Amino acid sequence: MNQADFLQRMEENKGILYKIANAYCRNAGDREDLIQEMIYELWKSGERFDDHFKFSTWMYRIALNVAISFYRKASRSGLRVDFEASLSPDLEAGLSLEVQTQADSGEELEERIALLQRFIGELGEMDKALMILYLEEKPYREIAEILGITETNVATKLSRIRDRLKQQFLTAGHGDAGLQKNKIL
Amino acid sequence: MSTDEFQKLWKAYDAKLEKTSQMNQRLFSDLQQQKTKSVLQGLVATRVFGIVIGGMYLALLVLALRYVWSQPVMAVSIGVFIGCTVLAMVAYIRDIVVVRGLSYADSVVAAQEKLAGLRSSIIGILRFSWIQLPFWATFFVSNALLRNGGPRFLAIEIPIVLFLVAVAIFLFRNITVANAQKKRWVAGMIRGSGAKSVSRAIELLKEIEDFKKEA
Numbered sequence: 220m221n222q223a224d225f226l227q228r229m230e231e232n233k234g235i236l237y238k239i240a241n242a243y244c245r246n247a248g249d250r251e252d253l254i255q256e257m258i259y260e261l262w263k264s265g266e267r268f269d270d271h272f273k274f275s276t277w278m279y280r281i282a283l284n285v286a287i288s289f290y291r292k293a294s295r296s297g298l299r300v301d302f303e304a305s306l307s308p309d310l311e312a313g314l315s316l317e318v319q320t321q322a323d324s325g326e327e328l329e330e331r332i333a334l335l336q337r338f339i340g341e342l343g344e345m346d347k348a349l350m351i352l353y354l355e356e357k358p359y360r361e362i363a364e365i366l367g368i369t370e371t372n373v374a375t376k377l378s379r380i381r382d383r384l385k386q387q388f389l390t391a392g393h394g395d396a397g398l399q400k401n402k403i404l
Numbered sequence: 405m406s407t408d409e410f411q412k413l414w415k416a417y418d419a420k421l422e423k424t425s426q427m428n429q430r431l432f433s434d435l436q437q438q439k440t441k442s443v444l445q446g447l448v449a450t451r452v453f454g455i456v457i458g459g460m461y462l463a464l465l466v467l468a469l470r471y472v473w474s475q476p477v478m479a480v481s482i483g484v485f486i487g488c489t490v491l492a493m494v495a496y497i498r499d500i501v502v503v504r505g506l507s508y509a510d511s512v513v514a515a516q517e518k519l520a521g522l523r524s525s526i527i528g529i530l531r532f533s534w535i536q537l538p539f540w541a542t543f544f545v546s547n548a549l550l551r552n553g554g555p556r557f558l559a560i561e562i563p564i565v566l567f568l569v570a571v572a573i574f575l576f577r578n579i580t581v582a583n584a585q586k587k588r589w590v591a592g593m594i595r596g597s598g599a600k601s602v603s604r605a606i607e608l609l610k611e612i613e614d615f616k617k618e619a
Contacts, residue, residue: 277509280508280509280515288519331413332420335414345615353410354410367511367512
């Protein structure tokens with residue numbers, strides 16, 4: 220993959236990096252480093268990229284692997300911050316690699332997105348990866364390929380995580396009715 | 405797979421993200437100058453540092469062994485120190501080989517298993533390092549001391565050595581990956597050895613184990 224191809228593909232898929240970085244790294248300061256590290260590893264691995272492979276599968280694998288490793292690195296140096304404490308600034312993060320929300324969004328929608336992010340943040344490292352891939356609407360077969368587990372396992376685990384998340388939404392007072400009210404359903 | 409409410413919420417979140425970063429040429433010059441320090445580079449750096457320090461220590465031990473060659477107790481003790489140091493260095497070299505073969509393009513489970521295994525390999529090194537404990541009570545026992553020490557020396561030395569043997573066996577048996585999560589003192593010893601990421605790695609290994617299990 221040459222530089223131009225790489226840049227173009229990164230430009231097209233950079234949303235993936237932002238979302239994974241947001242899910243795994245709640246500290247705004249560290250998130251820029253995480254995205255840089257993902258891009259670095261993608262570029263480094265690009266030389267070995269096999270065109271028979273699906274690009275997104277390859278990209279998700281590298282981004283998730285870097286994010287999971289980075290999470291531990293941040294924890295080790297005590298940089299990981301409490302999720303609750305960093306939740307609001309995250310939605311308005313001002314980074315050089317910025318992830319900003321638009322100001323005109325509804326307050327309740329913001330709240331639900333924040334809740335979803337919080338629940339994802341509370342998941343284990345592997346469950347979090349699984350949930351992100353599911354939310355990205357990846358087919359089970361591709362999720363299984365990215366994570367290295369069977370499709371049956373993907374289906375079973377997803378079902379459990381979704382049930383748990385639904386329960387958490389209900390407990391937080393945001394059931395299906397609330398979602399419909401906000402025209403999300 | 406049908407789109408459910410979480411996926412719709414995620415789409416709404418995606419739409420609200422403003423991705424302002426440009427993937428441009430400057431990014432490339434940063435990458436080529438390797439301003440980004442990867443986790444794997446960090447792992448290799450600690451192992452290389454360990455090998456360099458271990459190599460210097462080993463050289464000193466070999467010199468000492470030549471000097472005390474005619475003193476059996478001292479020679480055996482230093483021989484054990486050499487053996488343990490070599491084992492640790494071999495483990496570090498093996499880690500570097502694993503890092504070189506590790507690819508982030510592997511499946512998440514496979515890559516994280518290798519990475520967490522690398523991080524927890526310090527437990528094995530720590531475990532073996534305790535084998536040399538009793539020999540710290542014998543490395544100074546020269547032929548002259550054995551000849552002239554008499555029963556009083558033996559009455560002090562033998563219980564100390566036996567005690568340290570018991571401690572070494574106890575630690576060797578208890579410092580394990582499983583115990584690092586079950587026993588607080590084991591976790592404390594691992595943290596104290598400078599490997600703060602080990603407990604996180606162990607947690608992840610356990611999580612991966614559960615994750616791979618078919619329900």
